[in-house]
Amino acid sequence: MIVVIDGPAGSGKSxxxxxxxxxxxxxxxxxxxLYRVATLLYIDAQQEFTxxxxxxxxxxxxxYFKNEKFHAFLDGQEVSDEIRxxxxxxHVSEVASNPKVRAYVNDLMREVVxxxxxxxxxRDLGTAVFPDADLKFFMVAxxxxxxxxxxxxxxxxxSNVTLEEVKQNIAQRxxxxxxxxxxxxxxxxxxxxxxxxEMSFDDQVxxxxxxxxxLISSQSK
Ligand code: CDP
Ligand code: CDP
Numbered sequence: 001m002i003v004v005i006d007g008p009a010g011s012g013k014s015x016x017x018x019x020x021x022x023x024x025x026x027x028x029x030x031x032x033x034l035y036r037v038a039t040l041l042y043i044d045a046q047q048e049f050t051x052x053x054x055x056x057x058x059x060x061x062x063x064y065f066k067n068e069k070f071h072a073f074l075d076g077q078e079v080s081d082e083i084r085x086x087x088x089x090x091h092v093s094e095v096a097s098n099p100k101v102r103a104y105v106n107d108l109m110r111e112v113v114x115x116x117x118x119x120x121x122x123r124d125l126g127t128a129v130f131p132d133a134d135l136k137f138f139m140v141a142x143x144x145x146x147x148x149x150x151x152x153x154x155x156x157x158x159s160n161v162t163l164e165e166v167k168q169n170i171a172q173r174x175x176x177x178x179x180x181x182x183x184x185x186x187x188x189x190x191x192x193x194x195x196x197x198e199m200s201f202d203d204q205v206x207x208x209x210x211x212x213x214x215l216i217s218s219q220s221k
Pocket of ligand 1: 008009010011014031032033035036092093094096097121122123124125173174177
């Protein structure tokens with residue numbers, strides 16, 4: 001079983017998917033985290049694509065979901081916190097626009113979902129990666145709300161980034177993600193749209209959990 005949630009940055013996809021996965025005891029896959037790990041290599045390659053691709057070929061990206069946290073590793077080293085830095089956020093959409101990077105990440109994802117039941121979040125999962133997903137959601141919220149949520153996370157981490165910087169980063173990524181030629185951010189025709197601007201976190205988790213539970217029970221009949 002594969003359930004996908006796509007949508008712009010800060011709409012609540014990964015935290016909702018994580019909670020749903022924990023509630024229903026299924027796996028969670030954070031596709032953005034995989035692009036973020038690749039971005040660490042890009043930064044390490046001084047933002048030069050040829051060197052970056054050499055590094056990507058030689059490196060191993062791995063991950064697992066445990067206790068409601070998605071753990072990401074680069075060559076066996078945990079990088080789960082490092083990939084959330086603003087520096088990574090500033091470069092990730094550029095890296096993710098590259099078709100070769102997308103093919104690499106898509107292969108990783110398609111391989112793992114063969115082995116278990118998953119809920120995954122991203123930008124193009126319902127349209128390009130898993131067009132035959134069992135259930136698709138498209139999560140949205142207005143830019144101001146999304147920026148405030150991300151800003152709160154930054155403050156909780158002790159970062160001194162401003163609300164304006166967070167907002168600009170989100171707006172810039174949305175723009176790049178929605179306008180790239182290779183698998184842009186787009187709602188699949190058969191995705192259920194969930195606007196979380198005015199929704200409580202618990203309500204959005206309950207809404208999606210219910211739909212996934214219905215799917216699980218229909219599949220077990
Ligand atoms: O959590 P946040 O919304 O900040 O972003 P993310 O899910 O960690 O994704 C980071 C970036 O990876 C996005 O801005 C996209 O550029 C890229 N991405 C993508 O292109 N396709 C996906 N399926 C997931 C992420
Ligand atoms: O994955 P995506 O970029 O769409 O968003 P996220 O990483 O799940 O971040 C959303 C943040 O907003 C998290 O800190 C959530 O706890 C918070 N939030 C939410 O998702 N939904 C609400 N209704 C209220 C807050």
